[in-house]
Structure formats: structure tokens, C-alpha cells
């Protein structure tokens with residue numbers, strides 16, 4: 001087993017969910033079988049391979065998804081690198097340019113890197129959300 005695969009098998013961030021009588025993914029609660037594990041390329045959170053958008057940082061790209069054809073590249077001029085996150089205005093952004101875009105949340109400007117950091121803190125419960133918490137993340141090994 002390669003290192004990347006063994007990391008994915010250690011556990012993942014799941015979502016607190018209701019349980020129903022039908023078959024559900026143990027981690028995210030979606031109807032159907034367990035999703036395979038995957039990693040967000042921006043915040044590093046291991047999670048279900050359910051959506052190309054990270055359920056924790058909301059902007060990161062989850063590994064293993066096709067982002068369409070032709071393959072999108074970082075939207076900054078003359079970059080052309082593989083994107084690891086979505087971003088306002090430029091659409092896609094690579095590792096090198098992750099701190100460039102800024103978001104406006106409740107009238108406050110915040111860099112994409114800082115926003116992702118805050119979401120990770122919320123995941124870990126080290127930061128109190130200023131909004132009602134909609135999703136609770138649980139580490140499941």
C-alpha cells in the first residue's frame with residue numbers, strides 16, 4: 001500500500017447526520033454505499049469522495065474528480081498550473097496563488113487562505129463560529 005493510500009485509510013472527517021432505515025454512507029449520511037475516501041487539495045481534510053467541492057473548506061478541490069474538459073487551470077495570468085481550489089473572479093487557483101483571491105463575507109474582506117484556515121479551525125472545534133453551526137464534523141477512524 002502506498003503512503004497516500006494508507007493515509008486515506010486512517011480515517012476521515014464525517015458529517016453528523018440523521019440515520020434512516022435505508023442504506024447510507026457511514027461518514028456523510030448520503031443514501032447508498034460508503035463513498036471512497038479522498039483528500040481536499042487545499043485544506044488537506046480527508047473526507048468522502050462525494051463532491052469535487054470540499055465539504056469543510058468549501059473552496060478546495062477534492063482529489064479524484066475530473067473538473068471538466070478541457071481541464072481547468074489556475075486563473076492567474078501566465079500560471080497554467082493545476083487548480084487546488086475554486087476562487088471568486090479567477091474561478092480556479094493553484095497552490096502558489098491560493099492566498100491571492102479574497103472573499104467578502106458579511107462585509108469583511110478575507111483572503112482565501114485565511115478563510116480556509118478558519119474553516120479548518122471550525123472543523124477542529126478550536127474556533128467558535130459566528131454563525132449558527134449547520135454542519136458538525138466528526139473524525140471517524
Ligand SMILES: [Zn+2]
Nearest residue numbers: 025028035048
Ligand atoms: Zn459519504
Ligand SMILES: [Zn+2]
Nearest residue numbers: 040054057060
Ligand atoms: Zn478543503
Ligand SMILES: [Zn+2]
Nearest residue numbers: 074079094097
Ligand atoms: Zn497559479
